[in-house]
Amino acid sequence: MSVHEPTLITSVQRAFRLLEAASAHENGAPAKQLARETGLPLATAYHLLRTMVHDGYLRKLADGGFVLGDKLGILHTTGQSQALLSRVRPALAALRDELGTATYLTFYEEGEICVAEIVDGPRTPRADLWVGFEDAGHATALGKSVLRELDEEARREYLSRHDLADLTPRTITTLPELTRNLDASPLAPAVTDLEEYALGTVCVAVPVYRGDVLGSLGVSLPAERLSRLPEVRARLLPTASRVTRGLSLTI
Template sequence: MSARDGPTLIGSVQRALRLLEVVSAHANGAPAKQLAREAGLAPATTYHLLRTLVHDGYLRKLDGGVFVLGDKVQALHTRSRGQAMLSRIRPVLTGLRDELGTAAYLTFYEDGEIRVAEVVDSPRAYRVDLWVGCEDSGHATALGKSVLRELDDEARQEYLSRHTLADLTPRTITRPSELLRRLDASPAAPAVTDLEEYSLGTVCVAVPVYWGDTVGSLGVPLPVDRRSRLREIPERLIPAANRVTRGLSLTI
């Protein structure tokens, strides 16, 4: 790109953003001519930008010839909201990492899947590599089992109907009935453990968190030679999870 091209590209971006601002002011949409007038743009420029923004999903053209914001804008808003949420609760996870000397993991149950939302670690913190994603290993991780324990019977059965309980280690629970029995009989509730079920040499403990009606989990891993600490970890995890839930409530 030459120096001469720079201002032209910047101007195009500015005009596109101005057009998006004008469209956002009309809940029921507005036609191209009105948008051009309100944005202070030439009609030809407006039509070109509208076609581009519709093509890329930032605007939609309705049957009446009016333009409204598209799904891409909503997606940007959702991601921005998620970033704001994580920035609010990240200090809690950082404090947990520093106190326990292990990485802190946060998950949420979204669209029927258990997904990692944040990992706070450091070069000196113990961590476990998620070689199989939480979407496919919910039955074998403390993070996933914590979420499953909080779901009602119908939601659990629906989840299990879509996921194979893969045999990740010799200790992995692969029978749905046994998994559910152990979840309901967990003696350390609300804490849930993974005793080398996901990765040999690693044990984990997790507790639930909530973002409105969305359940998630907060958990930490430990090397198996520190397994004796599992009993004391919930005493640190539960207050941290409560702070996370309170922080999340401010972003709803």
């Protein structure tokens, strides 16, 4: 192992130097120029450039020049998302500790309700997510919060792609009843899941935003703590405002 480690490290360093050089040329630069700018032998530069093109970190233009590839854009976007989440994790953790409940954050992206973060602990276990949110948006407070905030067309489009699966005897499985439940929530703007996703567990969620991206913030708790839902709602709303502010600030 030790014999090869310096070579591997050197190759990575050289690849980074080529990426940095390519990033300085918006319209692309040929291999010979990149090799000259990085001080690498041409054969080495060619080998590393081909590898990075294959893996999507660079893209080769028709004229032979190299520019940054789509993979770097994905990494940049992912890095930004993680940086934003790191801003709001303390607020999610504080909510968990104050209420003694697991805390969840979702976003509505590319037509699906996706879990972005779960903050739990030994004394605040998360709910058993036995059915993915792509099949359970109608049965969870987090999903119903998103559906409540969508405009009529977007909600109808989402529901046209998702069956109202019967997950428990309490699950709402008809569109008229779900619509009434969303539009007439007694805790609005909060919505609830009263053992609709899992028997023995109730949830409450409120909307949040990451810029223009809709999401939801919610908590889950044992059904015997149902009477605490108004108290939970009162704590969720200011935390949701803080989370929205944290997620919407420019990095």
